[in-house]
Structures are given as structure tokens and as C-alpha cells.
Amino acid sequence: MTLSPAVNLNAHVQGKGFPILCLHGHPGSGSSMSVFTQHLSQRFLTLAPDLRGYGNSRTQLNFQMTDHLIDLESFLDRFQIDRCLVLGWSLGGIIGIELALKFPERVSGLILLATAARPRSSHPPISWQDNLYTGVASILNTLQPSWQWNIDTFGKRSLYRYLIQQHSSTAYRYLANHAMSAYLQTSAAAYRALSTALKAGYNRLEELQQIQCPSLVLTGAADRHITPESSLETAQHLKNCQWQCYPNTAHLFPWEIPDQVLSDIDCWIDRHPQAVSSIKGSGKEK
Known part of the structure; x- marks a missing residue:
């Protein structure tokens, strides 16, 4: 199989310090991660790319979900980032899991929001x-x-x-x-890629034991798109993981209770300094 060439992703970059890669969901764009980047960029370098087929990372060509990994490897190389904390929301969390599996030496920690390694939905039919x-x-x-x-x-x-x-x-x-x-900026190619992946099914639970870095999994109790039960299942398969479920919130809970979510992320980072360290296994930022 011929590998797809990397797409030069449009990026929203703020701050300085240890890098945090922020990955949006579907439909989404790097700017939709501003709820995280505006806060985290006060302490860290935040990078929120528009994934292939989203935002200003335009493409009309068909692609597969795995092509996002090709793009992100090139993206990290472009910014000379050897190691980063990955924060992923929904689809972005699934891509974050895949990055940690494929490039474990480059991922120092995972923050996964409204996502799962075996995602399940309870969404009713749409009229x-x-x-x-x-x-x-x-x-x-x-x-x-x-x-x-x-x-x-x-x-x-x-x-x-x-x-x-x-x-x-x-x-x-x-x-x-x-x-x-x-x-409006999400391309037809992005919809096709996601639809193809959903029809094929996705289940990486058994592989999660390979992930050694610390992780934080957050979910909304009323999430119908990716259920809190599937989120908990993911957390239970990760070795060094904290899970938290917010009552009276759903899939877009970071936009419902941003202050609470950001405070909990700050506390988790403070308790896991190795997640923001450029040296693997170190508790000190280089």
C-alpha cells in the first residue's frame, strides 16, 4: 500500500515552554481548542493544528484516518518537537491514543476528553x-x-x-x-474518512496496555456521542490513569464547565510533572 504524503497542517500556536499538542474532534478545527490553549499557553507551548480535511488544512482527496498520524509526525518534526503532552477531544482523543501507540517515545502524557478506545454511542435517531x-x-x-x-x-x-x-x-x-x-470548514473527504472508519469498527482496548505514560480521561455523564461507560472502559485499560466523570454535562462539556475542567487538568499536570518533561521518566522539565 502506498503511503499518503503528509499534509502541511495549518497550526494555531501560542505560548512557550514544554509543548502540548491539542487535537480537535469532528467537525472541528484547531481554533475550537481555544478553551484549552488560551489557558495552557500561559505555562506551556500549545499547538493546535487543523487536522487534514478540517479548518484551513484543506484537501479534496480521499484519505484514511491513519493518514492523520503521517501528518502529525511531519507536524512535530516541522516544529522540532521530540516529546509532547497530547490533549485530544473526541476524535482527537482517538488520534492521540494512536500517536501514543505508534510513537511512545514522543508522547509524555495523554489527556483524553469525551473519547474512548472502543467508542460507543447512545445517540437516538435524528429527525x-x-x-x-x-x-x-x-x-x-x-x-x-x-x-x-x-x-x-x-x-x-x-x-x-x-x-x-x-x-x-x-x-x-x-x-x-x-x-x-x-x-462549514469540514471537508467531504473528512466525513468520508470518519464514516469509513466507523463502519469498519474501532477497538484498541487490548493495545492500551502498551501505553506507559500517565493519562487523564475526562467525560460527561450525559454524553450520547461517546458514552461515559466506554470512556471508563478505556481508563480501566490504561496503566497509569485517572478518570473523572462530570455530572449534568455531555459531549461538549469543556464548553459547559470550562473553569472546572481546566482546574482539574492543571491539578493533574502538577501531580504528574513527568507528563511535561522532555526527559522520559523525569519529573523535572528540561
Whole structure:
């Protein structure tokens, strides 16, 4: 099989210090990881690429999910990063797991959010009314972010009810700033690649024992896209892992309770200094 050439990924880079690679979900883009990068870049170098077929990393050619690893290896080489902490949200978490399996020497730690090594969904069927309400809610929220009338009239009846549980102004501001643009910039090739992977099935539970670095797995209790049960199953297969489930939140919980999530990530990093160390097995940052 001929390997796909690497795509030169568009990158959102902030801060300085030990590198943290932030990987977005589907649909998504590097800018949708700003909830993490704006905070973590105060202490670290954060790099949030637009994955192949997303954001400004454009491609019209068909590709496979494994091609993301080719791109990210090239991406790390471009920025001369030998070792980094990987933070992945949803699809980004699955890609983070794959990076840790393929390049264990380059991944110092894993922070996995709303993701699983054997992802399972409990999402109900989607109706035309769901799509209609979601479209109207999204357009109005883009024009007037966090408009309470729109949240109550359309937002709570739309597909957002499966993505968030707390229909707060904070969550809807993140939706306005990042969700619509990420959706519009996600290519047909990216949808095809994900659809193909889902049909083939994905299960890396048995391989997780190979991952030696510390990991943090976070999930929302009402996540219908990747269930908290599948997230817990992943955490139980990782050797050095902390798992946390947030009540009354769903798949987009970092946008629902950002302060709590960021505080918990900070605490985990402080307890695992080896995750932000350029020397494997060291507790001190080089």
C-alpha cells in the first residue's frame, strides 16, 4: 500500500515552554481548542493544528484516518518537537491514543476528553425537525450569541440537547465562536474518512496496555456521542490513569464547565510533572 504524503497542517500556536499538542474532534478545527490553549499557553507551548480535511488544512482527496498520524509526525518534526503532552477531544482523543501507540517515545502524557478506545454511542435517531431546529438555532446564535430566546425556543429543541446539558450563555458563546465555522470548514473527504472508519469498527482496548505514560480521561455523564461507560472502559485499560466523570454535562462539556475542567487538568499536570518533561521518566522539565 502506498503511503499518503503528509499534509502541511495549518497550526494555531501560542505560548512557550514544554509543548502540548491539542487535537480537535469532528467537525472541528484547531481554533475550537481555544478553551484549552488560551489557558495552557500561559505555562506551556500549545499547538493546535487543523487536522487534514478540517479548518484551513484543506484537501479534496480521499484519505484514511491513519493518514492523520503521517501528518502529525511531519507536524512535530516541522516544529522540532521530540516529546509532547497530547490533549485530544473526541476524535482527537482517538488520534492521540494512536500517536501514543505508534510513537511512545514522543508522547509524555495523554489527556483524553469525551473519547474512548472502543467508542460507543447512545445517540437516538435524528429527525428532520432536529436538523431544522439545529440550523435555525446555530444561525441565530451566530448572529446574536447566547440570546436567551433562541436558546429556549430552538437551542433546547435542537441537536444541541445531546451535545450539552447546561444551556448556559457560556456554552452558547463557544458554539457561536467555533461550532458553525468548524462545521462549514469540514471537508467531504473528512466525513468520508470518519464514516469509513466507523463502519469498519474501532477497538484498541487490548493495545492500551502498551501505553506507559500517565493519562487523564475526562467525560460527561450525559454524553450520547461517546458514552461515559466506554470512556471508563478505556481508563480501566490504561496503566497509569485517572478518570473523572462530570455530572449534568455531555459531549461538549469543556464548553459547559470550562473553569472546572481546566482546574482539574492543571491539578493533574502538577501531580504528574513527568507528563511535561522532555526527559522520559523525569519529573523535572528540561
